[in-house]
Each structure stands twice: as C-alpha cells, then as structure tokens.
Amino acid sequence: MSFRKRSEVINGTPRTPAVPGRAGGPSPIPGRTPTPGVPGRIPSTVPGRGPLPGRSQKAKPPGPQKSDETVSPEPELSNIGIRPSVITSQPTISTGTADLDKILAHQGLPLGASLLIEESGTTDFGSILLRCFAAQGILHNRVDEAKKSNAHVIVVGLSHEWAKDLPGMYKGSSKDKKKALIKSEENKINVSNMSQSSNTQERDLKIAWRYGLNKKVQDENLSEVNENYNHQFDITERLRPVPSANEMTFIQLSTDYKKLVSTISATIEQQIKAYSSKTIRLVIPNLLIPSIYPPSLSQSTFMIPFFHSLRSLLRQYPNHLSMAVSLPVDLYPRSSHLITTLENLVDSVIHLQPFNQAMSQLIERAYKNEPGKIQHGLVNILKLPVLAERGLMTIHNGEYAFKNGRKRFEIEEWGIPIEDDATDANNTPSTEGHVPEKQTSKNIDF
Structure with a gap:
C-alpha cells in the first residue's frame, strides 16, 4: 500500500467529480448552461423569461418612496386641542361640554370619528351642544392669537348668522372672581405668603386625609395638565369677536352631493396645507329640517350617499x-x-329625550326651593365611538339626565325625585291627642 497526497495527480489526469451545477458536470436544470468562468453559478439573465409579475425592470431611486394616495399626517401633540383618549390613546378633541366628554368614554370625541345627536320633541337642545362644539375650536385658536393654527370649523347648510350665537366663555360668578383674586395674591412671593403657605398646605393635607378628599385633589391636578383642552361656556353670553373667515367656513347645500363633498374636501385640504397640526370640526346642525333641507335633499337617494362620502372623508x-x-x-x-342607515354610518349616537309635561311638573315641585337642580330630559347612549369598526353598540336608557342651566348644559346621573308635600311628623302638632315620639338626644356617631 502506498500513500499519496490529495493534490497529487494520478496517471496525469485531474480527479474531478461530476457534481451537478459545476463546471465539467451536467447542468442542474435542462436548457440552462452554467456561467463560464464561475463554477456552479447560473446566469442572471435567462433567455426567454420576462420580468416577474408586479416588478419593474427600472431601478428605484434611493430614499423613501411617495405614495399616490393622500395620507393624513400624524397629529402634533403641540396642538392644545388634542389629548390622548383614556381608553385607546387615540388623539381626541373636546366637544365643548365636559359632561358629554365623560359619557363618550374617551374624555372627548376621537379624531376621525362622528357624533349624531338625536332629539325628540320640538325642543332644540342639540343645537346648544353643536354651538359649544364649534365654540371650543374657536377658543383653541384664540389661545395663540399670533398663529391661529389649532382648529378650524366648517358649518354645512347654514349662513354666517349662526356664528353670532356661539356661547362665550364662562368667567365665573362674583364669588369665583374673588377667589381667583385671592389666589393670585397668594401666589405672589413675599415673606408673609411663604410662612403662611407651609401652614396652609399642612392643614389641607390633614383635612384631605380625614375626609377622603385625596381623589378630588388628584382629579384637579390632572385637569391642570392641559387646562386649555376644555372650556366652560356661558350660554347666556356670546362669543366676541364673531369668528372670522379664517376661523369658520360656511358651505351651502347643493342638490349634487358630489359637489358638496368636493367643496368640503377642498376646504379641509386648504386648512391642513396651511397648518399640518390643525384640527377640523365639521358641524351639520338641524339635519333634515324642512326649513333648511328641501324634499329633494331629504330623500335617501341623496342623504345615504352623502353620509357615505362624509364617512370616507x-x-x-x-x-x-x-x-x-x-x-x-x-x-x-x-x-x-333612512335614520337606521344613518345611525349605522356614524360612530357614536346619543338621544336627547325631554320630559313630558307631567314629569316636568313633578320635578319643578320637588325642587321648588332648588331651581338649579331641575332637569329637562334624559340622555340615552346608543353607540360609543372607535371601540368597534362602526362604533360600539351599547344602550344606556334612563341612566343619565340633562339640564339646560342658566350658565351651561349639564349631564348627570338620573334619579326620580321624591315629592314630599307632608310636613315631618315630628314637627307637626297632634290633632287627636297623640303625642309624637320623642327624638333621642344620644350621639350615635361612630
């Protein structure tokens, strides 16, 4: 037996195995020839084969590619009118009514969502909510008078006269003004205030611990994080100066819904192009009222495609x-x-149901000494926004009530008032010789 090195040639002929795909061996695929000079490599260009479907032969330039579709840019958190939702973290704007923000579950109306306010009877409480919705956007602009780049309001179907009835901001009662003046004086830095502030803070902490007011203090601190997000409006006052054309746009109705939607879309594009962080509030008051919408615009052949287009926007x-x-x-x-279809096309629905005459008289008698507690109707929640593709179908009937107070529109939990016409038995003298039971003087506090 003899041993030879691997590189040594036997009988003068190199020992090369026939490996498919390499030079000297058969081709792995019939009809293809290996690339000369590069063992085992197939040529990049195959005769008779075209480009793969969906791919272009042209080389793409380096860098990000622009899409042909119009994509809404991300919202900027610098906008004082935007706050993340407490449920989904989606950017949210205030409706201008703090109680309405709460029952919508997001502390406002999420961007990209719609709200339908239905109302029974001949009242017009829904217009108050829409005016607060529009006025909130105007006030967001006026926080920064130099830029006016936070919000824009588009009103469909009404004239410029509607802007003159927007509510003004609530400035507080005389008692609130005195408290604000005292607080501003306390915030001034001097020796007496510094000595008093430590004692006051210690006393407030003891009171909060004793009566469980810590939660209330925490809620007030959270509201101060973005104090301009929501404002309280005084419906007895008017917003002055009246919104200008840069703050509010009025679009008249048209028999062609495509033309109407095109006008709305062009206005939105113009406002976003000027300021990319601006929010747009689209307001449609008194939908389908005959004095505003003629019969041709009240038909389902016009209204359903119109709302489909608005949903697309x-x-x-x-x-x-x-x-x-x-x-x-x-x-x-x-x-x-028609109404069932419109409810399916919007993201959230609430129903204002004013009390009938008998219930209104009962409430007035029950709260005759406290007129501020008189409520005017129920608020029924039919759908909540964003929690599902077409809104979360939920029904809360008879759980909330609203009252159009002297200063603002309020929504609170509903409870049937108790009418007590009779006087307390312990304070009423007996007419038949019956002596009322004597009240105990023992302290039963724990």
Missing part, C-alpha cells in the same frame, strides 16, 4: 377631522330606513 383624514350632527327624530322616526 373621516377615514381619509383620521388625524384631523371630526364631525357632529344634530337630527330631530319626531319628523323622521328611528324606526325608518
């Missing part, structure tokens, strides 16, 4: 656009096909 600008609509349901009942 909301999805096209999810970081800038929100919509609020008011609708009377006495002329168009909820059981009708």
